[in-house]
Amino acid sequence: MTSGTRDERSAPQVEGGSDRDRSEAVDHTIAPDELRESARRTLQFGRGVLRRRWAAYYAAWGLAVTCYFLLPDLLGGPSIPLVTPLEGTALFVGLLLGVTLGALTVSLVVFGLAERTFALRLATYRSNPFRSRDRVFRYAIVAALVLGVVILSTRSTFAALLAVDATLVVLTLFLIRHLGRAFHPVPIEGWAASTSFFLAAAASCVSLLAFGSETAHMWAWLGGILVWFGCAAYARFGPVGNEVTT
Amino acid sequence: MAPPSSGAATESLAGLGEQFAQEELRSSARVLIMLSLGVNHRLGFTALLVLTHCGKGSLNYHLKQLEGAGLIRMSTVFTFGGPRVVADITEKGQVRYRGLIEELRRLPVSESTAVGVPS
Numbered sequence: 001m002t003s004g005t006r007d008e009r010s011a012p013q014v015e016g017g018s019d020r021d022r023s024e025a026v027d028h029t030i031a032p033d034e035l036r037e038s039a040r041r042t043l044q045f046g047r048g049v050l051r052r053r054w055a056a057y058y059a060a061w062g063l064a065v066t067c068y069f070l071l072p073d074l075l076g077g078p079s080i081p082l083v084t085p086l087e088g089t090a091l092f093v094g095l096l097l098g099v100t101l102g103a104l105t106v107s108l109v110v111f112g113l114a115e116r117t118f119a120l121r122l123a124t125y126r127s128n129p130f131r132s133r134d135r136v137f138r139y140a141i142v143a144a145l146v147l148g149v150v151i152l153s154t155r156s157t158f159a160a161l162l163a164v165d166a167t168l169v170v171l172t173l174f175l176i177r178h179l180g181r182a183f184h185p186v187p188i189e190g191w192a193a194s195t196s197f198f199l200a201a202a203a204s205c206v207s208l209l210a211f212g213s214e215t216a217h218m219w220a221w222l223g224g225i226l227v228w229f230g231c232a233a234y235a236r237f238g239p240v241g242n243e244v245t246t
Numbered sequence: 247m248a249p250p251s252s253g254a255a256t257e258s259l260a261g262l263g264e265q266f267a268q269e270e271l272r273s274s275a276r277v278l279i280m281l282s283l284g285v286n287h288r289l290g291f292t293a294l295l296v297l298t299h300c301g302k303g304s305l306n307y308h309l310k311q312l313e314g315a316g317l318i319r320m321s322t323v324f325t326f327g328g329p330r331v332v333a334d335i336t337e338k339g340q341v342r343y344r345g346l347i348e349e350l351r352r353l354p355v356s357e358s359t360a361v362g363v364p365s
Contacts, residue, residue, distance in 0.1 A: 030273075032353050034274045034277070035277060035353070036353065038274055038278040038281055039350055041278060041297070042282045042285060042297075045296070046285055049293070113285070116284070119347060120281065120347065120350075123347050123348075124350060
């Protein structure tokens, strides 16, 4: 890796001078190796930008899951006496929709960035470590959705929670897939977030099946949420090395 | 992915020549800026300074060239940290970016790229 682009070493570093002077000193026909080198530098330096964007993703979903668990207690409990059942329901649905839409928007932005990074990496290195597993991911997600519909058809709160948790276990694969497409290698907070997400969903499933307890289900998620907020803070403020940040 | 044949390689190099014959991409710094903006859609001036290792004057010159060609759009946005100069890629810039990716994909595999992804 060179310390700078080829033209930068000969480029004028002054504010003065005509554009023509600069053009003659700077511009030249780009060689294929320079294009490859530019793509490599883009990938290397873009890693910092990506980590900052993923920080927003972890924080958005951490906040959303926190709201899913806390809002029913906050709005339905005696701590807010002014909220009537009707107002409480409207507020509850509105807030849940708000945080969910916010988290989905952040997800779309981050996944889009991951896909564009992946396309550039594939064009540069001709290597796709995830291609052979794409079909498995698709089958797993379809299986999770089918399982969710089957369980939901029993129409009980317990079954609904179980369906959501079972779906989330499989959706971890989706998260890992996008992390893998965005980064090579996946940073430590990416592994921590996906592992905690999987463990929280799996532990939640087990607690529901073994104990039938919704409280245990909530505690299982609490750890996951804390790890996600920790991952968000580390990705946002942690060291990024020789990478660009915005 | 199979390496391109020699015919495809020649075609690729011809395509590359066409891409870079235009004034706005006759500089590796501008190609670097275009690739980065193609991926990120928006980058701040400071980030571009770090990315390109250019001085402020040189970077301004490169950004003006790209803006003049309609490939990017410069603007000032207000953030909690104060006003920031940012560059956004335009529709025309995205078309050019896709062309660059296509050329990159069609380039013959060199020893350094055949090894695989970076460590």
